[in-house]
Amino acid sequence: MQTGEPWAKRAxxxxxxxxPPPPAVRTSEAVGGEIPPRxxxxxxxxxxxxxxxxAATRDFTPPFPAYPSxxxxxxxxxxxxLEIFLAKKGVTKTxxxxxxxxxxxxxxxxxxxxxxxxxxxxxxxxxxxxxxxxSRVYLGVHWSYDAFVGKPNAPTPGIGGIPLGLKIAxxxxxxxxxxxxxxx
Numbered sequence: 312m313q314t315g316e317p318w319a320k321r322a323x324x325x326x327x328x329x330x331p332p333p334p335a336v337r338t339s340e341a342v343g344g345e346i347p348p349r350x351x352x353x354x355x356x357x358x359x360x361x362x363x364x365x366a367a368t369r370d371f372t373p374p375f376p377a378y379p380s381x382x383x384x385x386x387x388x389x390x391x392x393l394e395i396f397l398a399k400k401g402v403t404k405t406x407x408x409x410x411x412x413x414x415x416x417x418x419x420x421x422x423x424x425x426x427x428x429x430x431x432x433x434x435x436x437x438x439x440x441x442x443x444x445x446s447r448v449y450l451g452v453h454w455s456y457d458a459f460v461g462k463p464n465a466p467t468p469g470i471g472g473i474p475l476g477l478k479i480a481x482x483x484x485x486x487x488x489x490x491x492x493x494x495x
Contacts (some may be wrong), residue, residue: 359450360413361419367421372451380472383444383458387476388483390436390443395484405436445472 320364361367409431412418430450433439443460459471 323449362418379448380453380457382447383472384476386443387440387473388479389442391480392478392483395434406434408432
């Protein structure tokens, strides 16, 4: 983004590859000496928790570029393969409970000590991979289009991690031979 360019024109642009969300959201490029209305210089991502590190003094947000989220890709792929596998066995209800290793009642955080155990319930595997993709945004690692549908003028147009993972899952499932699927 270039200084002096009208804010509305700059705001419509996608940050250049290599610009993770935190600096792009907090940008304080001034237009006429003022912070642009869509900027939030005080915004902070949740960050990846610094778990079980007694020397830690802050959480971590890696400087990932804005490309399809690998986390969203492999999460969607793994859960969709499981969903396809279960459907072939006649299992149509796929509600699941999940406990993160971050909130397992054992892990510690430098500010909070031992974290409580938190069970997250999902009515379907799809709900789980959607929330998994969204979590990357809250951590400040990716933009929403990195997990979901992509943007037409992004470095990888129209490709978000979840749609990519779903395509991978379908390809994997198509390659599974019936004899390779064990009985439940």
